[in-house]
Every structure is written in C-alpha cells, then in structure tokens.
Amino acid sequence: MADRNTFRLMLLILGLVFAFLYIPISVLVGLSFNEGGLPTAWTGFSVKWYGSLLEDADILKAAGNTLIVAVSSTILATILGTLLAVGVEIRRRNGKWLETIIFAPMIIPDIVLAIALLSMFSLLNIKMGLHTITVSHVVFNLAFVCAVVRARLKSFDWSIVEASADLGASTMITLYRVVIPVLMPAIVAGGLLAFTLSVDEFIIAFFTAGAGRSSITLPMQIFAMIRFGVTPEINALATIVISVSVVALALSQRLNKGGLPGQ
Amino acid sequence: MTQAFLSIRNVEKYFSAVKAVDDVSLDIRENEFFALLGASGSGKTTLLRMLAGFESLSGGDILIEGSSIANMQPNQRPVNLMFQSYALFPHMTVAQNIAYGLEMEKLPKAEITERVNAILDVIQLSHLAKRKPDQLSGGQRQRVALARALVKRPKVLLLDEPLGALDKKLRSEMQLELKRLQHEFGITFIMVTHDQEEALVMADRIAIMRDGALLQVGSPKDIYELPGSRYAADFIGVMNFLKVKRTDNGFAAPDGTAIATAHVSDGVGEGDAIAAVRPERLFLGDAGDNHFDGTVSDIAYHGLDLLLHVETELSDTPVVARMTADVADNHRPEIGQRITLGWLARDTHIFPA
Amino acid sequence: MTTDRRPLLLMTPALLWLTALMVIPCALILVLAFFRRGIYGGIEYTWTLENLALVFDPLYFRIFLKSAGIAGLSAAIACVLGYAAAYAIAAMPRRRQPTLLFFAVLPFWSNYLVRTYAWIVLLNREGLIVNIARWLGYNGELPSMLYTEQTVIVGLVYNYLPFVILACYAPLSRMNPEVTEASRDLGASAWTTFRRITLPMTVPGIATGFVFVFVLSIGNFVTPALLGGGQFQMIGNLVYAQFLTANDWPFGAALSMVLILVMLGLLMAQAVVAERASNGKGQSDG
Ligand SMILES: Nc1ncnc2c1ncn2[C@@H]1O[C@H](COP(=O)(O)OP(=O)(O)OP(=O)(O)O)[C@@H](O)[C@H]1O
Ligand SMILES: [Mg+2]
Numbered sequence A: 001m002a003d004r005n006t007f008r009l010m011l012l013i014l015g016l017v018f019a020f021l022y023i024p025i026s027v028l029v030g031l032s033f034n035e036g037g038l039p040t041a042w043t044g045f046s047v048k049w050y051g052s053l054l055e056d057a058d059i060l061k062a063a064g065n066t067l068i069v070a071v072s073s074t075i076l077a078t079i080l081g082t083l084l085a086v087g088v089e090i091r092r093r094n095g096k097w098l099e100t101i102i103f104a105p106m107i108i109p110d111i112v113l114a115i116a117l118l119s120m121f122s123l124l125n126i127k128m129g130l131h132t133i134t135v136s137h138v139v140f141n142l143a144f145v146c147a148v149v150r151a152r153l154k155s156f157d158w159s160i161v162e163a164s165a166d167l168g169a170s171t172m173i174t175l176y177r178v179v180i181p182v183l184m185p186a187i188v189a190g191g192l193l194a195f196t197l198s199v200d201e202f203i204i205a206f207f208t209a210g211a212g213r214s215s216i217t218l219p220m221q222i223f224a225m226i227r228f229g230v231t232p233e234i235n236a237l238a239t240i241v242i243s244v245s246v247v248a249l250a251l252s253q254r255l256n257k258g259g260l261p262g263q
Numbered sequence B: 001m002t003q004a005f006l007s008i009r010n011v012e013k014y015f016s017a018v019k020a021v022d023d024v025s026l027d028i029r030e031n032e033f034f035a036l037l038g039a040s041g042s043g044k045t046t047l048l049r050m051l052a053g054f055e056s057l058s059g060g061d062i063l064i065e066g067s068s069i070a071n072m073q074p075n076q077r078p079v080n081l082m083f084q085s086y087a088l089f090p091h092m093t094v095a096q097n098i099a100y101g102l103e104m105e106k107l108p109k110a111e112i113t114e115r116v117n118a119i120l121d122v123i124q125l126s127h128l129a130k131r132k133p134d135q136l137s138g139g140q141r142q143r144v145a146l147a148r149a150l151v152k153r154p155k156v157l158l159l160d161e162p163l164g165a166l167d168k169k170l171r172s173e174m175q176l177e178l179k180r181l182q183h184e185f186g187i188t189f190i191m192v193t194h195d196q197e198e199a200l201v202m203a204d205r206i207a208i209m210r211d212g213a214l215l216q217v218g219s220p221k222d223i224y225e226l227p228g229s230r231y232a233a234d235f236i237g238v239m240n241f242l243k244v245k246r247t248d249n250g251f252a253a254p255d256g257t258a259i260a261t262a263h264v265s266d267g268v269g270e271g272d273a274i275a276a277v278r279p280e281r282l283f284l285g286d287a288g289d290n291h292f293d294g295t296v297s298d299i300a301y302h303g304l305d306l307l308l309h310v311e312t313e314l315s316d317t318p319v320v321a322r323m324t325a326d327v328a329d330n331h332r333p334e335i336g337q338r339i340t341l342g343w344l345a346r347d348t349h350i351f352p353a
Numbered sequence C: 001m002t003t004d005r006r007p008l009l010l011m012t013p014a015l016l017w018l019t020a021l022m023v024i025p026c027a028l029i030l031v032l033a034f035f036r037r038g039i040y041g042g043i044e045y046t047w048t049l050e051n052l053a054l055v056f057d058p059l060y061f062r063i064f065l066k067s068a069g070i071a072g073l074s075a076a077i078a079c080v081l082g083y084a085a086a087y088a089i090a091a092m093p094r095r096r097q098p099t100l101l102f103f104a105v106l107p108f109w110s111n112y113l114v115r116t117y118a119w120i121v122l123l124n125r126e127g128l129i130v131n132i133a134r135w136l137g138y139n140g141e142l143p144s145m146l147y148t149e150q151t152v153i154v155g156l157v158y159n160y161l162p163f164v165i166l167a168c169y170a171p172l173s174r175m176n177p178e179v180t181e182a183s184r185d186l187g188a189s190a191w192t193t194f195r196r197i198t199l200p201m202t203v204p205g206i207a208t209g210f211v212f213v214f215v216l217s218i219g220n221f222v223t224p225a226l227l228g229g230g231q232f233q234m235i236g237n238l239v240y241a242q243f244l245t246a247n248d249w250p251f252g253a254a255l256s257m258v259l260i261l262v263m264l265g266l267l268m269a270q271a272v273v274a275e276r277a278s279n280g281k282g283q284s285d286g
Helices: A004-032 A048-054 A057-091 A096-107 A110-123 A130-154 A159-166 A171-200 A203-208 A218-227 A232-255 B044-052 B094-104 B109-122 B138-150 B168-185 B196-202 B220-225 B230-235 B325-330 C002-032 C050-055 C058-091 C094-109 C112-123 C128-135 C149-174 C177-185 C190-218 C222-227 C235-244 C249-279
Strands: B006-015 B018-028 B033-038 B059-064 B079-082 B156-160 B188-193 B205-210 B213-218 B240-247 B250-252 B272-277 B290-302 B305-311 B319-324 B338-343 B349-352 C035-037 C043-047
Touching (some): A004 C058, A004 C094, A004 C149, A057 C002, A110 A203, A110 C249, A130 A171, A130 C002, A171 A218, A218 C222, A232 C112, B006 B044, B018 B044, B018 B059, B033 B196, B044 B079, B094 B109, B138 B168, B168 B196, B188 B196, B230 B272, B305 B338, C112 C128, C177 C190, C190 C249
Parallel strands (some): B033 B188, B079 B156
Antiparallel strands (some): B006 B059, B205 B213
C-alpha cells in the first residue's frame, strides 16, 4: 500500500536534494545576466558580460586552445575506444588485469595521472604544449568511450556478424558495414561525452601544458580568474561552459538511452 | 447458519479508471482449499493482494472470523502470501529466510530454531538450510517460499500461482505435496492459478473470475459438469460448441434434427443458440438421444485415448470426440470416413449464442 | 582458430596508448619515489627510502590524516544524502525515474571548477547568502563561510553527490518490490523491512559510492585550493606543491604512491563487498 506520508517524505527529500544541487549553479547563471554584475541588487537583464568576454583576448585564445584539444582528443579517443570495446567484447573472456587497465583511467585521481605524465614528459625531454594535453586527454577519454560502446555491445546481436561473414564479407568489411553502423549511436554518444570531459578537464591540462601562456586552456584560464575573486565575466564564462556540457550531455543521452557509464 | 471463516464482501478495486476487481463477494470455510481461476488480467492477483494488505480496497470489506481486516497493515494480518516470484530474501540463507517471520513475532530463539528445523524436515530441505536462494533449483525455491509462509501458521495462506514456474513433472509432484501440507497444517488455502486442470485436481471449491467479477463458484465436479455459462464451459476442460436453433418444442440442428437437452442456461432466447457437449460424452453410432453425421479429419493418439476430429455442419471448427482406444479398435474410423456421433440429453448444455 | 587473434588486433592501439601514457608514467612515479632529490631540485639517481619515511613524518602525516578525515566525512555525508535521494527516486512512478535520475546526475558532467566556483559566488563576503542575511535585517558579523574546512566538505559533497545517487539507485531500482512486500507480509514493520531487507541488499551501491567519493576527495586539489583558501592543504595540494613550487619530485612521487596504495586498498575492499552481495543476488538481477 503506497503510504501517502512516506511518499510526501520522498518528495521532500527530492526537493531538498535538487535544491542543493541546482541552487548554486542557478545563482551563478542568474548573476551572469545581471546588468550590475553584483549579487547585491538586480539591476536589469543584460548580456553585456558575455560581450566583454568576446573582447578578452586571453579568453578567446584559451577557448580556441580548448577547442583544438577537445576536438582532436575526442576523435582519437573515439576511434581507439570503439576498437577497444569491440575487441574486448568479441574476446569475452578477458583477464582481471585487462579489465583493470581499461577501468583505471576513469577512477585514477587526476592529480596522480597529471604528475605521472608531467614526470614522464620532462624526463624524456618532450616539449609540452597542446599536443601533450591532447594525448593525455585521450587516456581517460578512450576509457569513457569504451565504456559507453561496451554497454551497447552487451545487447548486441552477434549473429548478424556471423550472418555477414556467411554472406561472404571479410572481417574488416563486416566491421565497417555491419558492426560500426549498428553501434553508431553509442559511438557518437561516447564521443560527445569525451568532448565535454575534455572541455572541462583542468588538472591534467594544467600539468601537461608546459611553461608559458601559449597553451593555456579554458579551465586553466577560469582557475586563474577565480583566484582573483568573483567577477561578472567569470559568471558569464561559467554559464557558457555549463551550457556546452549540458547540451552535449543531453544529446548523448538522447542518442544512447541510459548508456552513460555506471548507469 | 455459522459465520463464514473468511468473508469477502462486495470488494472492489479501481486502478484509476481500470476496474480490476468488480464487486466480489465470497465466503470461504475454515480449512478449505479454494482455487481462483481466470484468464490473465482477470484480477486474481489484485484480489489476493487486497487480502494480504498490499492494495487498498476501493469498496467493500474483508472479515476474518467476523472482524474486519480491511484497515490492517500487511504485517498485522493473520494472512500470509506466497508470491508468484517467491520473493525470497537473496542475502539470507534458507534457514534465515524461514526464521524471518518468526523473529518478527518476537518468539524465543529456541522455539524459532525448533520450528524452522521442523518445517525444513517437512519440506525435505534440511540439508540445504545454509544455502542462499540463488544456489537452489526452482522447485527448491518454491518449497522454501512455501515453508516461509507456512511456518507462521497463518489463518489463511494465499498462493499466487505457486506452481507456475515449475516444469510439468515437478508440477504434478508439488500438487500432491501442497495438498498433503494443507491437510497436515489444517490451514485455509486460497490459490490462484491459470491452469484449470490444476484447479480441478487440487481444490475443494473453485471460483472462476472474468474481468474482475466472479462468474461461477462451486466444487470441481459442479463446475465441470454444470458450467453456468459458455465462458465457464470453454474455460474448464475441452468443450464442443454446436450451432442450434430454438424450435417450438425445444432445440434443433440446422438440418432440423431435434436436439434433446437437460440443461438450458438463463438468457437463451428465440433463434440461434449454442449446444455444448464434452468430447468424452460423444460416442460412435446413433444410439443416444442426439446424433449428427460428420467426416473424420484427423485422429490423434493420447495414450489410452483416441481423439477424433470430426468436421460437421453444426460447427465451424472440427468437433472433438474422445474415445478409449479399445472401443475404437472394433471399428476404428479412418481419416476421410463419414461417421455418426451420438450423445445423451443429460450431457447437453444450451447457452445463448 | 584465427579469429582469436583479430580482437587483440582491434585492442592493440588503445592498449598501447594506455600503456605508454598511463601504465608507464604511473610506474615511473613508483620508481621516482625511491630516488633522492637533487640539490637544485633535480633528481639524483641513488636509491633511498627517505621520501617514504618523510610521508610518515608527523608534519606531513598530519596532512594525510586530515585529508583522510575530510574525505571520509565528505563520503559519509554524500552517502547519506545520495542514498536518500536514490531511494526517493526509486519510490517515484517508474516512468518518471529516468528523467529524475538524469537531472540528478547532470551537474556531475558539468565543469568541476565551475561547480566549485558557484559556492564562492554563494558564500563570499559579498555573496548571495550575506546579501540575503542583510536583506533580512541582520547587520552583525557573520561567521566566515568561505575558506574553512566545512566549506571544503560542502564543496566535495556537492561535487560528488550525483555519483553516489547513481551508484545507490542501481541496486535500489533492481530490487524486486515483492521482496519488501514479502517482508511486510511476514510481519515486519516498514522500518524493520528497510533495515533488514532493503539496506543489506543495496549495500554494494553505498560501498561503491563511498569508495569513489573518498578516493576522489582525498587526492583532490581544486576544492581545497578554491574553497579552503591559500593556507589550506590536503594531500593533493601537497603533491601539487612538490611538483610545481617546492620542486621535490621524489617526495611528490612518494606521496602519490601512498595515495595510489590507499586507493587500491579501498577499491579492493569495495570489490569484496560487491562480490559478497552478488553471492546472494538471486532473483533480483535482471
Ligand atoms: N498497480 C496497478 N496499476 C494499474 N493497473 C493494474 C495494477 N495492477 C493490476 N492492474 C490491472 O488490473 C487488472 C487485473 O490485474 P491482475 O494482476 O489482478 O490480473 P491477474 O488475474 O493476476 O492476471 P495474471 O493471470 O496475468 O497474473 C489488469 O487489467 C491489470 O492491468
Ligand atoms: Mg497474477
């Protein structure tokens, strides 16, 4: 019997938790449209803080860098992660070690991976820049793509692969003409996820960007700005960053029903 | 008259607009083995869940020994439900599962252990007491679920398709076992089943449900031999339905041959009607009160019995006649042969078309 | 059969990538932890245990303990809130649950820095909370809300709560409702049913949630740096300092190594809990 009071309690809990989750972000987004820019008073709706972002050369440069890193690491990770997922699922019986190595990038504390990469790059005397950030981002991105694609493969009907082989297709043609098209929604969903993760990633980028400001990314720029305190420009920038994630994630979710890792 | 043990009075259940249980009234006697029979979606589970306390009543009342239990919480009712999915606690052993309900009664530890061991003996699972449910076979799980409910010695035990998940052989074994346990414990059983044969074999009385309402209640013999409606006749056992017409002095086949009958159900009006007869009541030849001609279209062997499928003008689908193989041996019909089938007036039921 | 080798071929590029850019660098850290720091901040290639010993020096070990305390408290709070939220979501009508879950998890996928920054906006001296207090007529001194240990904990809970909700929702939604009904039927109250049936059956979700929040918190660098203020140090900040300011890489590596070991230990413990629970998974799995 659905107890009405219990149900009300559940609604209350949900209300409180969602308030906790969304009030801070909403305040931030709201303030970014405040003409005066201060939380003291609402002086009217305005997008002027967004306009001032466009005049800030540092921010534009950082945004460009972020885009380069995110796009290239997403492409690489999507290819590598998809192949990995297909291989792993065909093979079925994979050792604990293999599973751990595939899983590790998703859970390893980012500071640890960051310093590990920094140590290796500097010991090998590799000059750091956007390229090192990119290859480093591929590490965790490919793991996420792999997880999303694998989730899809769990419900994959392998007999269509056999059917394709039976009809005379080689393994590569089967992969290209049968497996990849069926997996496409999951692959794109994984790619979108990788893109947002890369756009948002801060610590690994921070450690593997090398000296100087030439390869600063957007999160690094935001981190530097935050340390100076709250400004309306940061609010606007933060709102844009949140929107990018939300849109990419909503798309990803739509393409791939319930296929986020862990879900 | 003595008061009924379990009394269900004008019970109704709506799920928003859907009427799942429609004005059901039923008196069940102590120690009775009662079967609820009906097609999928007819409201059997809903009725049981109302008895157990998991669905509120939209109307009516439920009484046990004269006092209402309609507003009692499930954990306070002297009624236990054996779930269709068994609903065993996966993190507890067999013994812990069975002990759970007794612990809720705050019985002394020693008594709990004793009663758990005793019932484990009864269901012959003592050797598996320490196993977890997922290490048991389907039949073993079923027995644990039964023991878990039985050990509390409820006044009424509700069973929702208790044998539904078992294979055919295990099923008939468990049917006997359930009967035995019911006698041994002297508890009132209300069992839901899809399977009319199971209901006929096991129950003292059967209720047929349709669209949430009770269609007919009676002993297996009554229900089988005196179905109250075409639906009940069709639902229980196999029944042949023949097209007949009302005439001035009775009923007749389309070709005008009179059809004698002993049972005319309510609502039979002028014009078309349906005559029903069981396959085992048909015999070869024209010796009975009624008879018709037809062509044998198929012969199927069922162990000792022979099923003849006979095409006739009286029915759109072939009529089925069941005869023991030795009867048929004498003049065994062949496919394509024209034969005459006869039957008696007392085995003929007339229903509205 | 030849087909056995083809999947390996598909996996090779990714595995090589992970080996070159994760396994080897992490192994390098482990090695680095046993070298000596050079006089000018470089690395001197002689073996030593000094770095590890230094981790357990009271000065630094205190930071370790404090980090663990903060991480533990954050994880515990996140688990309580997250479990309650997951339970509430699972109690809603089935068809609404995916949407609720999506919105509960959405913040988790948006920028970590931004989410942390949102609390600065809320709590700083000119922030919304202070303004609300003034507006309500309170003009006295407000306790410092930013740059305290509590703020760091709030930040960590806030950032990782969605993950706990996700982890706890999975086993809750997989529970067969008839199992809890069976408990009620056998005479247990709603509370007893929760304590003896629902909670034990969903412990793996809580364990997963706890371990992840703990691991992500204890090595966290951003939240203490932004919400804890300049002087506030957790292990993550200490590691950061060794690499970027103090230039003592071997010590930073030793700290990381201990961090990795703690993490591995916890993940193993969590695997054990999951394993135990799956021994009795039975009918509940789909
Ligand atoms: N919780 C519910 N919400 C809405 N409708 C319900 C609910 N439970 C049952 N119903 C509806 O009530 C009717 C009766 O369902 P019930 O489960 O009692 O049937 P049943 O006789 O047990 O069927 P089966 O033999 O398939 O188990 C059905 O139409 C069903 O769709
Ligand atoms: Mg049912």
